[in-house]
Amino acid sequence: MTSDLTDRSRTALVVLAHHRADSLTAHIARRTVRQLEASGYAIDLLDLHTEGFDPRMTLADQPDWNDREKTYSPEVEDHMRRILAADIVIAVFPIYWVAPPALLKGWIDRVWNYGFAYGRSKPRLAGKRMLWLGLAGAAEDDAITPLMHTALEGQLSAGVAYYCGFTDSRIGILPDAEERPQRLDAQGQLLIGDAVTGAEREAQYSALEARASTIVDDFLAGDRVSA
Numbered sequence: 001m002t003s004d005l006t007d008r009s010r011t012a013l014v015v016l017a018h019h020r021a022d023s024l025t026a027h028i029a030r031r032t033v034r035q036l037e038a039s040g041y042a043i044d045l046l047d048l049h050t051e052g053f054d055p056r057m058t059l060a061d062q063p064d065w066n067d068r069e070k071t072y073s074p075e076v077e078d079h080m081r082r083i084l085a086a087d088i089v090i091a092v093f094p095i096y097w098v099a100p101p102a103l104l105k106g107w108i109d110r111v112w113n114y115g116f117a118y119g120r121s122k123p124r125l126a127g128k129r130m131l132w133l134g135l136a137g138a139a140e141d142d143a144i145t146p147l148m149h150t151a152l153e154g155q156l157s158a159g160v161a162y163y164c165g166f167t168d169s170r171i172g173i174l175p176d177a178e179e180r181p182q183r184l185d186a187q188g189q190l191l192i193g194d195a196v197t198g199a200e201r202e203a204q205y206s207a208l209e210a211r212a213s214t215i216v217d218d219f220l221a222g223d224r225v226s227a
């Protein structure tokens with residue numbers, strides 16, 4: 001891990017979207033926080049589940065196309081302030097059905113709202129950078145893995161971050177995030193291998209952590225260029 005960033009005034013919003021504190025996703029999020037701290041960032045960790053965020057759209061947070069100055073619910077307004085305060089945003093989440101989980105999707109739906117994230121000639125989020133770090137059960141060499149990358153690029157980078165004026169948005173996929181390897185056979189059957197244990201499991205998780213660390217470092221290198 002490189003850590004030569006010296007500007008300690010930059011803030012990273014780390015958004016964790018998982019329902020279990022002992023999940024691999026939460027583990028990777030905590031490691032990412034430490035990596036960012038070591039690189040000099042002030043951290044705002046937004047743990048959506050622990051903070052009780054409800055991903056369901058509400059009347060209060062539904063956009064009003066006639067009023068881009070609408071004041072949304074206090075919770076959403078608070079989350080908007082947290083995004084505004086961040087130079088970079090890193091979302092860490094499990095990939096569910098080739099997409100972000102409902103918890104993260106609902107956060108985008110409710111918080112990345114009209115008049116705040118889009119709908120202005122000068123986007124408020126312009127200049128910010130985003131990393132979407134998704135853990136995947138699929139194996140690295142599974143044919144679905146590059147397809148997931150392409151799908152998330154379309155949904156999250158083009159469809160959300162760039163639409164909202166972000167300068168840079170990247171997808172990082174961490175495959176092999178299950179203790180039992182998964183793949184589809186030619187007939188579409190889900191093949192679940194034996195649980196990986198002991199030293200093999202340690203190596204699997206070390207590889208996952210190293211991959212996450214490299215993705216974050218590459219992303220931060222882009223921040224050093226643009227800062």
Ligand SMILES: Cc1cc2nc3c(=O)[nH]c(=O)nc-3n(C[C@H](O)[C@H](O)[C@H](O)COP(=O)(O)O)c2cc1C
Pocket residue numbers: 018023024025026093094095096097098099135136137138148177178
């Ligand atoms: C509802 C659901 C849908 C899933 N869909 C996918 C998928 O589309 N692609 C994939 O690679 N893994 C998929 N998985 C596997 C998860 O990505 C994997 O369990 C998770 O990343 C492991 O991390 P965790 O222990 O932190 O939950 C899915 C899991 C669940 C529960």
